[in-house]
Amino acid sequence: MFCEKAVELIRELHRMTDGQLPAFNEDGVRQVLQEMEALYEQNQADVNEAKSVGRADLIPSIKLRHCCLLRNQRCVVAYLYDRLLRIRALRWEYGSVLPANIRFHMSAEEVQWFGQYKKSLASFMRSIGGEEGLDITQDMKPPKSLYIQVRCLKDHGEFEIDDGTVILLKKNSQHFLPRWKCEQLIRQGVLEHVMS
């Protein structure tokens, strides 16, 4: 059946419900593109024959192939675009450096797109309101209190807070830290906010 490969690509993304990024299915995309090429060649041949010999009975199958071509195009583009949206979400979650296991799932072009997106976002944030700009990937939740109780989930090493004191973030240790300093670490999974 035509288009089956293309739909399989979409299904693959759909199965990853919570916006996770599966490995780039280069093979699948290539197969769809090959199928499109074959369909297109058959169509070209049939169109020529229909024109030269006047065989009107070929027209329905030409139309069918054309619909399949359109559907394949749509599915591939949707697959790629949806992946971009997921990659974009990762920039907001992890900051500008992605963990290695996620980068492993991205194609070279996706890495390139991500780099460009990062750059655009950075220059946008720098341009807000004059000198230093504003990091809008911070302050994701409304602040409730200045300091929060956090627990370390993994060893992170030394960490400096605003007034110059350096603390050691060791696994399972608990600290009372300024919220605006640890927001990113919480999102990266280094710290955990302990609700009291």
Next chain:
Amino acid sequence: MSDALSEDGSDINQDDSQEEVMTPAELIAKLEEAWLNEKFSPELLENRSEVVECVMEQLTHMEANLQRVKKGDAKAGFHRMEIDRIRFVLSSYLRSRLQKIEKFFPHVLEREKSRGEGQPSLLSPEEFAFAKEYYANTETYLRAVALKRMPPNLQAVDMLKAVPEPCLDSFVFLRVKEQQENILIEPETDEQRDFVVDLEEGSQHLMRYRTIAPLVSSGAVQLI
């Protein structure tokens, strides 16, 4: 909220060269208004970069003031909190704008292109630059990975058709700030009488966004 602000920043606005003089409390109220409207409206609203700039100035000023306060002063904590809150609102406002720009980028750019001479732009210059880059980046990517390897008649994708438009028919909650009369809420139905309502000042409603969109941009109603 306003107390801490006026204490910190009343002097900055007095010598401000802006035409309209605003107290910091008014400024923050403006920011909150813009923030809520932006957060709840399905489409991108007009940019308020003048408010963003003033708030940024205010924040820098407050930070500087905070540096002078003695360590361990109880007041410092309150001011710190205040700064954090304002920064959250500001970031959240800019974030929701950026999200809409990314989500609807072809439409946003199209609207910018078809904008007449005198009409104000929806996007700030920075947002416009971002949207253009985002468009170019995404288009280049799709072309490089798939489109250029497709048959010649299928190498173009109409982004305007491919990316969904904002849904203007979604419902929004709103509070009326200025009395409105004869608001048409069902303009399409010909056979029925036009469905018209009056909006009392201070009353709250749940309505389709499309019908009250002009009132949101004029500031007569506030989305909540």
